[in-house]
Amino acid sequence: MPTPSPASAPIRRLTLRDLTACADLSEDRGWPREEHKWGFLLTAGKGYGIDDPGGGLVAACTVTEYGPHEQPSLAAIGMVLVAERHARRGIGRRLMRHVVAALGTTPLTLHATPFGRPLYEELGFKVTGRALMVRGRFAPAGSGSGIATRAATAEDLTAIVRLDEEVFGADRTHIVTRLPAFADQLRVAEGGGRIIGYAAAWPNMDTHVVGPLIARDTETAKALIASLAARTDRPLRTDIDARHEELLAWVQERGLAVIAPNAVMTYGITDLPGDWNRRFAPVTVAAG
Numbered sequence: 001m002p003t004p005s006p007a008s009a010p011i012r013r014l015t016l017r018d019l020t021a022c023a024d025l026s027e028d029r030g031w032p033r034e035e036h037k038w039g040f041l042l043t044a045g046k047g048y049g050i051d052d053p054g055g056g057l058v059a060a061c062t063v064t065e066y067g068p069h070e071q072p073s074l075a076a077i078g079m080v081l082v083a084e085r086h087a088r089r090g091i092g093r094r095l096m097r098h099v100v101a102a103l104g105t106t107p108l109t110l111h112a113t114p115f116g117r118p119l120y121e122e123l124g125f126k127v128t129g130r131a132l133m134v135r136g137r138f139a140p141a142g143s144g145s146g147i148a149t150r151a152a153t154a155e156d157l158t159a160i161v162r163l164d165e166e167v168f169g170a171d172r173t174h175i176v177t178r179l180p181a182f183a184d185q186l187r188v189a190e191g192g193g194r195i196i197g198y199a200a201a202w203p204n205m206d207t208h209v210v211g212p213l214i215a216r217d218t219e220t221a222k223a224l225i226a227s228l229a230a231r232t233d234r235p236l237r238t239d240i241d242a243r244h245e246e247l248l249a250w251v252q253e254r255g256l257a258v259i260a261p262n263a264v265m266t267y268g269i270t271d272l273p274g275d276w277n278r279r280f281a282p283v284t285v286a287a288g
Contacts, residue, residue, distance in 0.1 A: 011098045014047030014060060021057045025081050032205045040182050041079065041286055044174055048099055050091065058086050059095050064287040066170035073170045074273065075103050077110040078286025096123055108267040111285035117263050128271050129264035130242035131285065135207065136256035138229035138236050147223035152186040152198065159195045167214045169274025175283060184208065187227050189220045199224040201232060210238035213281035218246045221280045238281045247280060
């Protein structure tokens with residue numbers, strides 16, 4: 001019996017049992033294994049994949065939905081990967097078409113590398129913004145901004161969820177409530193007796209990724225980043241909306257360098273919901 005072709009193999013839902021295979025696929029394409037992030041995405045959202053008849057995965061991606069469970073108001077697509085040995089055979093296009101069809105009328109977003117952007121444009125995604133990945137060892141800024149930050153407590157979660165929905169433009173309760181277990185740090189900024197921003201730092205290989213980062217203004221975002229950096233010995237990494245030019249200049253002055261640009265793309269909507277002025281960085285570009 002002939003071996004079935006990966007190009008026609010069924011697309012199936014992934015589960016946590018596929019975590020090692022997903023990490024192997026990342027490694028195959030020269031990405032870090034990122035098992036911690038894969039686990040988060042597969043539990044907070046959905047995974048789709050195609051099995052390799054020879055073992056492992058031919059391709060995979062994740063989908064994180066936001067808003068009402070019955071009719072999500074937004075879905076983020078991420079971790080779109082095709083094994084090197086099966087690249088350039090239309091498998092990624094087939095997987096993406098399947099996911100877009102499965103999501104129906106739900107508006108979509110994703111962060112595209114320059115390599116992946118042509119495929120997404122072919123599928124109807126439009127560029128609506130840019131994000132810049134920065135990485136490096138953060139140098140303390142000297143005198144502080146005067147904005148108070150502290151570790152978040154369980155009692156803060158309701159206020160954080162409320163602020164997050166207001167800024168993000170969709171309900172992310174299932175993301176926010178997972179942050180205390182996913183992240184090594186979850187901090188809030190306070191002003192006038194209320195929470196005016198929050199940020200997390202979660203472990204990813206040898207770095208701590210700052211995200212999400214939501215803040216009343218740039219000074220609050222700076223205070224949150226500095227407070228997270230002061231409590232880790234690892235380099236920091238984050239993905240900052242390119243419109244936040246002041247914050248980008250500041251983190252570069254503090255030792256972080258731009259290492260990769262990504263196009264923010266949407267499908268079914270002309271722009272992302274919410275308030276970009278207070279949305280500085282995503283949880284991860286894979287989840288929006």
